[in-house]
Amino acid sequence: MDSEILKKYYQAGSSIKSLSINFKLSVDSVKQAVFDEKYNCRKTLRNAVKRGLVVKESCKICGELKTEAHHNDYSKPLDVIWLCRRHHHLIHRGGKNRFNRDGLVDPGQDRLF
Numbered sequence: 001m002d003s004e005i006l007k008k009y010y011q012a013g014s015s016i017k018s019l020s021i022n023f024k025l026s027v028d029s030v031k032q033a034v035f036d037e038k039y040n041c042r043k044t045l046r047n048a049v050k051r052g053l054v055v056k057e058s059c060k061i062c063g064e065l066k067t068e069a070h071h072n073d074y075s076k077p078l079d080v081i082w083l084c085r086r087h088h089h090l091i092h093r094g095g096k097n098r099f100n101r102d103g104l105v106d107p108g109q110d111r112l113f
């Protein structure tokens with residue numbers, strides 16, 4: 001199945017469920033086609049954490065224990081930075097203010113870590 005076709009249908013308003021029925025595909029494979037890299041990336045990471053291949057860490061910036069995984073590159077699902085919700089949001093809000101390794105705002109740096 002050409003995932004571009006599924007994506008077009010999805011963007012035009014078809015639901016995942018109706019696509020899976022119409023194209024005789026599993027819900028999972030429709031999701032994979034529609035959400036592609038980002039979705040697969042999260043799924044791969046989730047499995048890796050479950051299997052103990054990746055260990056969840058505390059926030060790289062403030063040390064908060066409840067964290068989310070941040071990807072710099074969705075083609076590398078296991079290459080993540082662990083951040084608390086607050087810092088994860090701040091990073092996605094972007095702008096020129098980024099945090100450096102010590103948790104300081106570092107306007108000169110374009111990429112994190």
Ligand SMILES: [Zn+2]
Pocket residue numbers: 059060061062063064083084085086087
């Ligand atoms: Zn934090």
Ligand SMILES: [Zn+2]
Pocket residue numbers: 069070071088092
């Ligand atoms: Zn992120």
